[in-house]
Amino acid sequence: MPELQIVVLLFPQVTQLDFTAPAQVFDRLPGSRVHLAWHETAPVVTDCGWSVVPTTTLTDCPPADVLFVPGGEGAFDLFEDEAALDFLRRQAATARWVTSVCTGSFALAAAGLLDGRRATSHWASLGMLAEFGVEPVSERVVVDGRVVTGAGITSGIDFALQLAALECGEDVARGVQLALEYDPAPPFDHGSARTADPETVRRARQRALDSRLARVQRAADRLTGRRGPAAP
Numbered sequence: 353m354p355e356l357q358i359v360v361l362l363f364p365q366v367t368q369l370d371f372t373a374p375a376q377v378f379d380r381l382p383g384s385r386v387h388l389a390w391h392e393t394a395p396v397v398t399d400c401g402w403s404v405v406p407t408t409t410l411t412d413c414p415p416a417d418v419l420f421v422p423g424g425e426g427a428f429d430l431f432e433d434e435a436a437l438d439f440l441r442r443q444a445a446t447a448r449w450v451t452s453v454c455t456g457s458f459a460l461a462a463a464g465l466l467d468g469r470r471a472t473s474h475w476a477s478l479g480m481l482a483e484f485g486v487e488p489v490s491e492r493v494v495v496d497g498r499v500v501t502g503a504g505i506t507s508g509i510d511f512a513l514q515l516a517a518l519e520c521g522e523d524v525a526r527g528v529q530l531a532l533e534y535d536p537a538p539p540f541d542h543g544s545a546r547t548a549d550p551e552t553v554r555r556a557r558q559r560a561l562d563s564r565l566a567r568v569q570r571a572a573d574r575l576t577g578r579r580g581p582a583a584p
Contacts, residue, residue: 354383355383355384355385356381356382356383356384356385356417356418356519357385357387357414357415357416357417357418358378358381358384358385358386358387358416358417358418358420359387359389359413359414359415359416359418359419359420359443359447360375360386360387360388360389360420360421360422361389361390361419361420361421361422361436361439361440361456361459362388362389362390362396362404362406362422363390363396363424363426363427363429363430363433363436364396364397364426364429365397365398365399365424365425365426365429366396366398366399366404366422366423366424366426366427367398367399367422367423367424367425367454367455367505368398368399368400368402368404369505369506369508370422370423370424370453370454370456370505370508371398371404371422371508373453373505373506373508373509373512374420374422374453374502374508374509374511374512376509376512376532377509377512377513377515377516377528377532378418378420378512380528380531380532381516381519381520381524381528382520382524386407387407387408387413387414387416388404388405388406388407388408389406389407389408389409389410389413389439390406390409390410391409391410391435391436392406392409393405393406393407393408393409394406398424399424399425399426410435410436410439413439413443415443415446415447416443416446416447417447417448417449417519418447418448418449418451418515418519419440419443419444419447419449419450419451420451420452420453420456421440421451421452421453421456421457421459421460422452422453422454422456422508423452423453423454423455423456423457423458423473423474423504423505424454424455427454427455427456427458427459428455428458428564428567428568430459430462431458431459431462431567431568431570431571431574436459437459437462437463438463440459440460440463440465441463441464441465444460444463444465447498448498448519449498449499449500449515449518449519450465450498450499450500451499451500451501451502451511451515452471452473452501452502453501453502453503453505453507453508453511454473454474454502454503454504454505454507454508455473455474455477456473456501457471457472457473457481457486457501458473458477458480458481458484458568458571460499460501461481461484461486461572461575462484462571462572462575464575464578465499466481466484466485466486466499467484467485467486468485468486468487469486469487469496469497469499470486470487470489470494470496471486471487471488471489471494471496471499471501472488472489472490472491472492472493472494472501472502472503472507473488473501473503473504474503474504474505474560475490475503475504475544475545475553475557476504476545476556476557476559476560477560477564478490478503479557480560480561480564480565480568483565483568483569483572484568484571484572484575485572490503490545491503492507492510492511493507493510493511493514495514495518500514500515500518506543509532509534513525513528513529513534516528
């Protein structure tokens with residue numbers, strides 16, 4: 353059986369659970385090999401303050417069957433990192449699946465990989481995807497052709513299981529779910545913008561807009577310029 357090459361773009365201030373939760377699923381897929389790619393193989397500091405060590409560089413990374421971008425505040429810093437965006441474009445050109453969790457979808461969008469697509473992200477930032485010509489969808493996992501996106505943080509497990517079913521079949525995905533004992537029963541019904549206190553939701557959305565919208569708009573403008581003017 354040929355190896356299933358899963359390429360993860362790491363970056364400083366990645367949200368660690370965006371990456372580590374799907375990685376637990378990826379590791380159990382038949383023939384899977386996970387590559388953690390960044391500019392260099394020095395440790396990358398996550399949003400939790402501890403580090404993950406990349407296994408390869410953007411230059412040396414093999415072609416992906418599955419290209420995966422986690423989220424976090426650092427995903428918005430990727431807007432200014434043309435080498436990382438070019439890496440995403442190159443990998444996506446031949447990958448079977450182009451994927452993200454949480455605000456990783458913004459990095460895909462900034463690379464021009466979500467044009468006209470339906471996609472999701474963390475609820476607090478979701479609406480800003482429209483700046484890139486993406487249709488924001490408030491669902492936990494969104495599949496649009498070969499593009500698969502997961503919503504915020506813990507959605508990464510649902511995302512990875514859905515991707516496992518698409519790539520390896522439902523029997524494999526069900527087996528992985530059981531092995532991980534993924535049977536969530538949260539103590540509070542407060543894990544969604546639909547069920548949480550409305551004022552808490554409003555404040556969180558406003559914080560996301562205040563810290564991210566200007567950067568998103570600049571990146572969207574650069575992407576439009578890169579494509580050139582629209583046809584008359």
